[in-house]
Amino acid sequence: xxxxxxxxxxxxxxxxxxxxxxxxxxxxxxxxxxxxxxxxxxxxxxxxxxxxxxxxxxxxxxxxxxxxxxxxxxxxxxxxxxxxxxxxxxxxxxxxxxxxxxxxxxxxxxxxxxxxxxxxxxxxxxxxxxxxxxxxxxxxxxxxxxxxxxxxxxxxxxxxxxxxxxxxxxxxxxxxxxxxxxxxxxxxxxxxxxxxxxxxxxxxxxxxxxxxxxxxxxxxxxxxxxxxxxxxxxxxxxxxxxxxxxxxxxxxxxxxxxxxxxxxxxxxxxxxxxxxxxxxxxxxxxxxxxxxxxxxxxxxxxxxxxxxxxxxxxxxxxxxxxxxxxxxxxxxxxxxxxxxxxxxxxxxxxxxxxxxxxxxxxxxxxxxxxxxxxxxxxxxxxxxxxxxxxxxxxxxxxxxxxxxxxxxxxxxxxxxxxxxxxxxxxxxxxxxxxxxxxxxxxxxxxxxxxxxxxxxxxxxxxxxxxxxxxxxx
Numbered sequence: 440x441x442x443x444x445x446x447x448x449x450x451x452x453x454x455x456x457x458x459x460x461x462x463x464x465x466x467x468x469x470x471x472x473x474x475x476x477x478x479x480x481x482x483x484x485x486x487x488x489x490x491x492x493x494x495x496x497x498x499x500x501x502x503x504x505x506x507x508x509x510x511x512x513x514x515x516x517x518x519x520x521x522x523x524x525x526x527x528x529x530x531x532x533x534x535x536x537x538x539x540x541x542x543x544x545x546x547x548x549x550x551x552x553x554x555x556x557x558x559x560x561x562x563x564x565x566x567x568x569x570x571x572x573x574x575x576x577x578x579x580x581x582x583x584x585x586x587x588x589x590x591x592x593x594x595x596x597x598x599x600x601x602x603x604x605x606x607x608x609x610x611x612x613x614x615x616x617x618x619x620x621x622x623x624x625x626x627x628x629x630x631x632x633x634x635x636x637x638x639x640x641x642x643x644x645x646x647x648x649x650x651x652x653x654x655x656x657x658x659x660x661x662x663x664x665x666x667x668x669x670x671x672x673x674x675x676x677x678x679x680x681x682x683x684x685x686x687x688x689x690x691x692x693x694x695x696x697x698x699x700x701x702x703x704x705x706x707x708x709x710x711x712x713x714x715x716x717x718x719x720x721x722x723x724x725x726x727x728x729x730x731x732x733x734x735x736x737x738x739x740x741x742x743x744x745x746x747x748x749x750x751x752x753x754x755x756x757x758x759x760x761x762x763x764x765x766x767x768x769x770x771x772x773x774x775x776x777x778x779x780x781x782x783x784x785x786x787x788x789x790x791x792x793x794x795x796x797x798x799x800x801x802x803x804x805x806x807x808x809x810x811x812x813x814x815x816x817x818x819x820x821x822x823x824x825x826x827x828x829x830x831x832x833x834x835x836x837x838x839x840x841x842x843x844x845x846x847x848x849x850x851x852x853x854x855x856x857x858x859x860x861x862x863x864x865x866x867x868x869x870x871x872x873x874x875x876x877x878x879x880x881x882x883x884x885x886x887x888x889x890x891x892x893x894x895x896x897x898x899x900x901x902x903x904x905x906x907x908x909x910x911x912x
Contacts, residue, residue, distance in 0.1 A: 591621055591630040594642060594789050596700045599625055608704055612697040615641045616648065619879070633787025635860060640879025642790050645886035647696035653893040654689030660900065661686055669907050673734040677726035678903055684715075684722035685896055691715035692889070699792060706766045709793045713802065714754055720809045721750035723899060727813045727836070730906045731820040738819075746812045753805045760798060769793040786861055787881065803847075810840060820906075828909040835902030839895045846891030850884045857884045 592598075596614030599622060600607060614620070618639040621628040632638050661682035669675030692715070695708035724746045732738045773790050795802050813836060820829055849855055856873045860881065873882045 591632060592627045592789070593619060593621065593633055593636055593640065593787050594700055594791065595628065596641075597622060598628070607701065608698060611701045611704060615643050615697045615700065634876060635874050635881045636787040637876035637879050640787065640876065640881070641700075642788055642881060642883060643696045643699050644878075645880040645882050646889055647693050648880070649886050649889040649893070650689045650693040650696065653889065653896075654686055654693060656893070657682065657685045657689060657896070657900075664904070668904060674726070674729040674907060674910065677722075677729040678907060681719075681722040681726035681903070682900070684719040685900075688715040688719035699790070702766055702770045702791070702793075706761075706770075706793060710757070710761050713757060716806065717750045717754050717809070720806065721747050723896075723903075724809065724813050726903060727899070727906075728816050728819075730903060730910065731813075731816045731823060733823050733910055746809060749805075749812075750809055753809075757798075757802070764796075766793065769796065788857065788861060788883070803851075807844070807847075810843065814840075823911070824906070824909055828906070832902050832906045832909070835898050835905070839898035839902065842891060842898065843895040846888045846895065849891070850888035854884045856882060856887070 596611045596619055600610060602610055619641045620639060623629060633640070636642065661679070664670065664682055665679055668678070670679050691708075691711045695705065695712035698704040698708045725743075728743065728746070729735055732743075735743050770791060770793055773792055817833060820832060824832060860873060860883070875881070
């Protein structure tokens with residue numbers, strides 16, 4: 440006879456089996472109980488008859504289920520009147536009360552296409568104001584309480600203005616660039632004036648004027664190189680386009696900062712600002728690549744257009760994003776970490792802007808990658824130029840990139856001199872170069888970043904012109 444097949448034996452103790460069964464039973468019971476608790480209303484509508492009034496009253500004392508119903512007898516009518524006398528949470532009007540709705544404290548956003556992680560538009564309840572004397576609610580009301588309600592909002596420009604389009608744009612630009620006359624009829628603009636800004640200053644003034652000065656500087660450079668430098672070869676034409684791209688970047692940035700206090704105008708200004716930044720990065724990188732390859736000699740088409748295509752993709756994405764997210768969602772107070780222990784309104788450092796929200800890291804990363812794209816063509820530069828020339832060219836390009844990166848680090852990480860400006864109790868101990876109350880300017884971290892960016896661009900322009908002169912015939 441053939442041998443019997445081997446048997447599989449499982450050695451499981453009764454204790455292990457019982458423990459496993461209990462664990463599964465408890466888990467199932469807990470899941471079912473949680474589901475029942477979350478889904479069963481605490482406030483349910485039911486009809487109570489005259490004969491059930493006593494039973495309902497007794498049940499209400501021992502049950503967590505309460506009824507709001509129609510009384511059909513005198514006993515139930517008295518019970519209903521007693522229930523109406525007790526305060527009722529108005530939040531219950533939107534649906535049944537469950538444990539889930541009681542525990543949940545984070546405000547739910549009812550704004551269409553809301554992308555604000557903090558739902559800032561729900562954090563402060565609107566205050567009722569008399570219809571005869573309407574009061575414009577400004578951004579600094581909450582912060583004003585921190586400084587005893589005596590500081591004036593110097594960020595808003597004519598907040599009660601009825602102007603629109605071009606007249607409003609001129610009004611805002613005049614307030615930021617020249618003189619921000621406070622509206623004393625507006626409660627939020629009454630109070631003490633910032634010692635940093637003076638009576639007519641604005642926190643965006645330094646940032647706007649630094650790029651206006653930079654735009655004038657590079658405009659002279661762009662016009663001069665068209666008559667004094669190579670502007671006929673493909674590399675020379677690309678260098679001229681890059682020079683005008685820098686001018687466009689400076690003008691767009693100054694326009695954005697000059698119109699930043701207005702939510703609607705700055706919506707366009709901020710998009711133009713970052714679009715021009717990508718345009719400037721792409722044109723300068725394209726020009727540097729054209730020079731490094733001696734007007735694209737023996738260079739495949741894809742290698743020449745990959746950076747412009749990448750810049751176009753990023754531009755299209757942020758344009759699509761801008762059309763999808765409402766302005767009221769991205770418009771928010773700049774709550775920097777350096778202002779946790781100080782009131783930016785009282786110091787004159789308070790400002791609003793359109794934020795990129797969770798796309799901020801994407802914008803920073805793409806800007807740095809596009810800027811560093813030139814260094815991928817370093818081998819081509821070694822093949823085009825001599826060793827002494829390549830040392831100067833790459834050295835200047837690397838210095839410009841490092842200076843630009845350092846400026847971003849100061850602006851976004853160190854946030855200097857904002858830290859000192861916010862923390863100093865006495866403005867007299869601050870460096871004189873950080874403030875000019877007579878002209879209404881204060882050197883913020885972003886304004887300092889503008890100066891550093893101008894220096895970085897100047898280094899790359901010098902490297903570009905040096906490389907054009909060093910190109911072999």
